[in-house]
Amino acid sequence: MSKCVCFFCGSDLVVEQGIYFRGYYICSNCEDKICHLTVDSLNYEFYRNGFKRIWCLLENCSASGNSCF
Secondary structure, eight states: OOEEEOTTTOOEEEOSSOEEETTEEEOHHHHHHHHTOOTTSTTHHHHHHHHHHHHHHHHTTTTTTOOOO
């Protein structure tokens, strides 16, 4: 088993569960929180902006001068 660092919480866990989104690991705890989010949730903007960062990292939009958010 390999170790990965969760993109959102930074947990350094042995990867048994969790998901990869565009190549970035999301631990099962964060995955569960994300699955139960509503727009009224306290952490909604945190996770929303995290997904935007992942998208921008892969699209290199900050290098081109475009702002993702």
